[in-house]
Amino acid sequence: MSSLTFILFRLAPGDPTINFLSPSFNEETRAALMKSFGLDKPLWEQYFIYMGNLLQGNLGQSFLQGKPVAVLLADALPNTVLLTLVSLTAAYAFGIVAGAFLAFHRGGLVEAVSIPAALATRAAPEFWLGMLLLAGLAFQTGWFPTGGALSPGREMNSFAERFMSGDFWWHLALPALTLMLYLQGLPLLLMRATMLEVLNDEFIVMAKMKGLSRWSVVMRHAARNALLPVVTAFALGLGASIGGNVVVETVFAWPGIGRVLVTAVQSADYPLAQGAFILIAASLVTMNTLADLAYAALDPRVSVGAKR
Amino acid sequence: MSLLSVRDLVVTYATRAGPVRAVDGVNLDVPAGSITGLVGESGCGKSTLGRALMGVLPDAGRIAGGQIMFEGTDIAALSAPARRAIAWRRLSFIPQTAMNALDPVQRLRAQMLEVLIERGGLGKADALARASELFHLVGLDPIRLSDYPHQFSGGMRQRASIALALALEPALVIADEPVTALDVIVQRQVLDVMRNLQARLGLAMILVTHDIAVVAYACDRVAVMYAGRIVESGPVADVLENPLHPYTMGLTHAFPDLYGDDMTLVPIDGTPPSLLHPPAGCRFAARCPFVQPRCAEEPPVTDGDHHAACWRIDEAAELRALAAIPATWMPK
Numbered sequence: 001m002s003s004l005t006f007i008l009f010r011l012a013p014g015d016p017t018i019n020f021l022s023p024s025f026n027e028e029t030r031a032a033l034m035k036s037f038g039l040d041k042p043l044w045e046q047y048f049i050y051m052g053n054l055l056q057g058n059l060g061q062s063f064l065q066g067k068p069v070a071v072l073l074a075d076a077l078p079n080t081v082l083l084t085l086v087s088l089t090a091a092y093a094f095g096i097v098a099g100a101f102l103a104f105h106r107g108g109l110v111e112a113v114s115i116p117a118a119l120a121t122r123a124a125p126e127f128w129l130g131m132l133l134l135a136g137l138a139f140q141t142g143w144f145p146t147g148g149a150l151s152p153g154r155e156m157n158s159f160a161e162r163f164m165s166g167d168f169w170w171h172l173a174l175p176a177l178t179l180m181l182y183l184q185g186l187p188l189l190l191m192r193a194t195m196l197e198v199l200n201d202e203f204i205v206m207a208k209m210k211g212l213s214r215w216s217v218v219m220r221h222a223a224r225n226a227l228l229p230v231v232t233a234f235a236l237g238l239g240a241s242i243g244g245n246v247v248v249e250t251v252f253a254w255p256g257i258g259r260v261l262v263t264a265v266q267s268a269d270y271p272l273a274q275g276a277f278i279l280i281a282a283s284l285v286t287m288n289t290l291a292d293l294a295y296a297a298l299d300p301r302v303s304v305g306a307k308r
Numbered sequence: 309m310s311l312l313s314v315r316d317l318v319v320t321y322a323t324r325a326g327p328v329r330a331v332d333g334v335n336l337d338v339p340a341g342s343i344t345g346l347v348g349e350s351g352c353g354k355s356t357l358g359r360a361l362m363g364v365l366p367d368a369g370r371i372a373g374g375q376i377m378f379e380g381t382d383i384a385a386l387s388a389p390a391r392r393a394i395a396w397r398r399l400s401f402i403p404q405t406a407m408n409a410l411d412p413v414q415r416l417r418a419q420m421l422e423v424l425i426e427r428g429g430l431g432k433a434d435a436l437a438r439a440s441e442l443f444h445l446v447g448l449d450p451i452r453l454s455d456y457p458h459q460f461s462g463g464m465r466q467r468a469s470i471a472l473a474l475a476l477e478p479a480l481v482i483a484d485e486p487v488t489a490l491d492v493i494v495q496r497q498v499l500d501v502m503r504n505l506q507a508r509l510g511l512a513m514i515l516v517t518h519d520i521a522v523v524a525y526a527c528d529r530v531a532v533m534y535a536g537r538i539v540e541s542g543p544v545a546d547v548l549e550n551p552l553h554p555y556t557m558g559l560t561h562a563f564p565d566l567y568g569d570d571m572t573l574v575p576i577d578g579t580p581p582s583l584l585h586p587p588a589g590c591r592f593a594a595r596c597p598f599v600q601p602r603c604a605e606e607p608p609v610t611d612g613d614h615h616a617a618c619w620r621i622d623e624a625a626e627l628r629a630l631a632a633i634p635a636t637w638m639p640k
Contacts (some may be wrong), residue, residue: 212422225411297412
C-alpha cells in the first residue's frame, strides 16, 4: 500500500517546487529546493529513505507547509471523524428505522414514493446535493455558514473547547446533512431487503404461532436478525467515509483529511498526500477488522478463533 | 365430542391466475388424547391445513369458508386478539425444519423463557425451573439451554422444538413433518419421545406427514388427504389394512412394508390435478385404475368411524384384491 502510493505520486505529473517559485526564480534556487526536499536523490534511494522513516512512524515533512505530516493529519483527522460519525450515525439510524418500516408496508403508496426517493438521493452526486443545500440553506436564507469549520476570527485553545462550541456544530450541520442524505440509501435498502427476507423465515412464523406480541416478533426476532448485515455495512462505511469525504469536504471547505488530500495532490506535496492515503487505508483496514469482530459478537454462529 | 372438529374448511391462495383452493372442503375430527396422522403427497394441502389451524397462513392465503371448532369455539372466526390469547396455550406446533424454526441468534434458554414468561405468565425463577424440566422431559440435558440452535444436532433441535411446543401444556399439538429431515434411527427416537409425552400428558396431536410408515408407527387415527380434500379417514389399523379408497390402496403399495415382507413398490401413475381449476367429481378419477363414468360426479362420503369418499365403496374388497396386483397400476 505505502509502496503503491509512493510510486503513484512519483508517476503523476507535477513539480513540487512549482508552488514556491515564481517564474522569476532561477534554476539554482529550484535545485536548492529540490535538494532540501531530497528530490535530487535517485528514486530508489528516496524510496528506501521513505520506507525507513515510515517504519519508524515518521511520515515526513510537508513540502508546502513545512510542518510534519503527522501534525497536519492529526489536525484534520478529528474534523473528518466527527463529520463521518455524525452523518453516518444519522444515516444509519434513519435508514434502519425507515427500512424496517418499509419492509412492513410493502406494496403501498409509501413504498412507491420512498424507494425512488431513497434511490435518487443515493444516486445523486454528493457535490450536487451539497451545492443545492448550500444554495438553499446558506446563500439564500443565511441560516447556515457557507464553509469552514469555525467562523472567521474564532480561535479555540483546545480540541475539547472546539468541539463543544455551538459554532463548530453550526458549521458541521450542512456537510453532515449532505453526507447523511448521500449515505442513507444503503442502510435503508439493505435493512428493508434483509428484513423482508427474515420476515419470511420460519422462526418468525413460529413467533406468530406462539402468540407473541408484535413488538416481540419484530424487535426481538426480526430486527435482531436483520441488523447483522447492516452493522457490517456501518463499520465498512465508517472506514470508507474517512477517505470518501473528499467531495463533501471540498464543497464545504471542511478542514478534514479529504481536503488535505486534495490540496496535497494538487500541489504535488508527496509526503502529505502519501500520509493521507496511508491514514485512509489504515482506517479502512481497521474498520474491516472491527466489522468482523462486531459480527462475531452479534451472531453466535460466527466466532473468533476456537473459542466456544 | 371431538377436541377439534373441522367442517367444510376452504383455504385459498391468491395467485395471478386466480385463487388456488389448497384446502377445499375438509372435514376432520381429532379426538382428545390421541394422535391423528394427516398423510398425503406434496402439495395436497396438508401443511396448509396445519397452518390454517394455527392461524398463520402466509399473506396470500386466507380461510375462504368453513369452521374450525376447537374446544367448543370456532377459532377461524375469532378476532386476532382472541385468537392470540389461545395461541400456544391451547394449541401449539412442532415445525418441519427445526433449524430455521429456532431463532439462530438467541440461546435456547431465551427462547424457552420467552414463551414461558410472555405467554405462560410465569416468573423468571419458575420459568427457568420449568425450562429445565421440559428439557429433561424430551431427553435433553438442561445444561444445553445455554446453547445456540446451531450447536444442536438435527435430532436435538427437534427435541427442543417439542419441549417448546409442550411448554404451556396445550390440549392439541400440530406437528408438521416433525421427523422428515432426520435419519431413520433419530426419526424413531423423536417419534418415541412424542408418543410417550403425548400419552403421559394426555394431549391430542395431529401428525402431518407424507410417510405412511410414520403413520403406522406413531398414530392412532389417520386421515388421507388428496388434492385439497380428505378422501379417507379412520383408525390406523382399519385404514391401512382395509383401505376403502383406491388412493389409499395405491399409497399403501407405494411404500415399503414396515415388517420387511418382500414386496414390489408400485407407483401411482400421473400427477394430482391443478387446484386452480380442480375437476368436478372425484379428484383422483384421472389416476384411478377403477374409474367409472359416475366418478365425474361428487362421490358420497360414507358414515361411520372409518369412512371414505368413493362411489365404489361397496366393492372395496374386490378392488383391494385388484390393487394388490402391480399390473393394475400400470399406465394405460
